[in-house]
Amino acid sequence: xxxxxxxxxxxxxxxxxxxxxxxxxxxxxxxxxxxxxxxxxxxxxxxxxxxxxxxxxxxxxxxxxxxxxxxxxxxxxxxxxxxxxxxxxxxxxxxxxxxxxxxxxxxxxxxxxxxxxxxxxxxxxxxxxxxxxxxxxxxxxxxxxxxxxxxxxxxxxxxxxxxxxxxxxxxxxxxxxxxxxxxxxxxxxxxxxxxxxxxxxxxxxxxxxxxxxxxxxxxxxxxxxxxxxxx
Amino acid sequence: xxxxxxxxxxxxxxxxxxxxxxxxxxxxxxxxxxxxxxxxxxxxxxxxxxxxxxxxxxxxxxxxxxxxxxxxxxxxxxxxxxxxxxxxxxxxxxxxxxxxxxxxxxxxxxxxxxxxxxxxxxxxxxxxxxxxxxxxxxxxxxxxxxxxxxxxxxxxxxxxxxxxxxxxxxxxxxxxxxxxxxxxxxxxxxxxxxxxxxxxxxxxxxxxxxxxxxxxxxxxxxxxxxxxxxx
Numbered sequence: 302x303x304x305x306x307x308x309x310x311x312x313x314x315x316x317x318x319x320x321x322x323x324x325x326x327x328x329x330x331x332x333x334x335x336x337x338x339x340x341x342x343x344x345x346x347x348x349x350x351x352x353x354x355x356x357x358x359x360x361x362x363x364x365x366x367x368x369x370x371x372x373x374x375x376x377x378x379x380x381x382x383x384x385x386x387x388x389x390x391x392x393x394x395x396x397x398x399x400x401x402x403x404x405x406x407x408x409x410x411x412x413x414x415x416x417x418x419x420x421x422x423x424x425x426x427x428x429x430x431x432x433x434x435x436x437x438x439x440x441x442x443x444x445x446x447x448x449x450x451x452x453x454x455x456x457x458x459x460x461x462x463x464x465x466x467x468x469x470x471x472x473x474x475x476x477x478x479x480x481x482x483x484x485x486x487x488x489x490x491x492x493x494x495x496x497x498x499x500x501x502x503x504x505x506x507x508x509x510x511x512x513x514x515x516x517x518x519x520x521x522x523x524x525x526x527x528x529x530x531x532x
Numbered sequence: 533x534x535x536x537x538x539x540x541x542x543x544x545x546x547x548x549x550x551x552x553x554x555x556x557x558x559x560x561x562x563x564x565x566x567x568x569x570x571x572x573x574x575x576x577x578x579x580x581x582x583x584x585x586x587x588x589x590x591x592x593x594x595x596x597x598x599x600x601x602x603x604x605x606x607x608x609x610x611x612x613x614x615x616x617x618x619x620x621x622x623x624x625x626x627x628x629x630x631x632x633x634x635x636x637x638x639x640x641x642x643x644x645x646x647x648x649x650x651x652x653x654x655x656x657x658x659x660x661x662x663x664x665x666x667x668x669x670x671x672x673x674x675x676x677x678x679x680x681x682x683x684x685x686x687x688x689x690x691x692x693x694x695x696x697x698x699x700x701x702x703x704x705x706x707x708x709x710x711x712x713x714x715x716x717x718x719x720x721x722x723x724x725x726x727x728x729x730x731x732x733x734x735x736x737x738x739x740x741x742x743x744x745x746x747x748x749x750x751x752x753x754x755x756x757x758x759x760x761x762x763x
Contacts, residue, residue: 371628377618402592433594453663
């Protein structure tokens with residue numbers, strides 16, 4: 302089936318793992334975290350317990366690195382039966398600070414794609430995560446000039462998109478969302494009657510994994526550089 | 533000197549300690565934190581070291597409870613020369629979670645004032661802090677309906693205000709900001725040529741303490757309920 306993009310006026314881009322690398326840093330830190338605790342448990346068990354703790358804390362802490370650090374600390378205390386040394390806890394905090402300091406690494410083709418599309422469309426960024434982190438990354442990315450609006454969202458449920466589009470006075474018929482997460486960037490947007498393009502990143506956080514339904518219609522691309530061929 | 537508010541069309545409200553209680557919870561938690569560490573240092577020294585750590589971490593963690601928890605943990609590790617027990621660190625995290633769970637306590641006169649002013653002015657909220665926390669508090673406050681726009685800002689420097697007013701297409705001449713912090717709510721706004729009303733809260737975080745210059749002209753009120761007499 303051919304998808305018709307002729308009504309599209311505004312394109313929303315997810316940021317983490319759509320414009321720049323993000324999930325990789327979380328996976329790397331998880332691996333280092335598991336090494337720190339290897340006297341207490343297997344890597345597999347440590348990964349599982351950390352994920353459980355993150356899910357438990359998500360309603361309280363939301364998305365982002367600070368909540369991730371706190372979940373690692375709690376997991377370390379629990380898995381060690383409160384025997385973990387304060388030095389290791391300080392190391393966990395340092396791992397988190399290193400993540401915040403990571404330079405922004407743009408994905409291939411992002412800059413050229415935004416440059417081309419910004420001539421014919423209003424481009425906006427819709428991202429979850431920590432406000433300060435996302436502002437910092439956007440600034441470092443040098444992509445700011447391409448965007449009319451940047452919104453850091455506390456969540457990406459249909460209601461969050463609906464409120465935001467209403468607030469920005471964007472008709473869902475005119476809106477196309479581009480992102481790496483089916484759960485956060487594609488399906489909730491389709492539910493509103495807007496369109497979406499899925500460009501998977503090689504790594505997906507377990508929390509974001511989901512199966513689309515048969516009737517969900519969206520474009521799947523391997524690479525953001527292909528986007529301009531369809532618009 | 534009489535201040536002229538006849539041009540004002542949009543009123544911005546700070547949230548924490550302007551619409552609802554906030555700083556009190558931080559002070560209470562600091563006192564409990566100092567008790568936890570009382571075998572290592574005096575309360576005064578603990579307060580000082582925690583504040584230093586918060587200032588050191590502010591560029592990385594930004595404002596909000598999660599960064600505060602992480603700064604408490606780092607301070608506890610340092611002040612105890614890494615002898616603090618993991619159980620105490622877990623207690624610190626629980627203190628932070630209790631802060632997040634605190635019910636929203638509106639300051640006296642807030643609801644009536646917003647109700648009256650919302651008839652003649654566009655009201656917006658401009659707050660620092662954690663995105664998720666602020667959204668949660670606003671929702672719990674039942675004040676959402678009075679506001680046309682809510683902006684959680686990563687900082688409240690003149691540049692942040694300038695960018696935001698531009699984005700919302702508000703002329704500084706038409707803008708009045710109301711808040712408890714001279715440093716964050718009053719002085720940066722005056723610098724843009726907008727107006728400001730200072731309504732101090734009984735407790736002010738050391739980071740927000742500042743002396744205004746002689747030429748800074750703004751209204752000082754003891755109570756938000758007085759605002760409608762001037763507008």
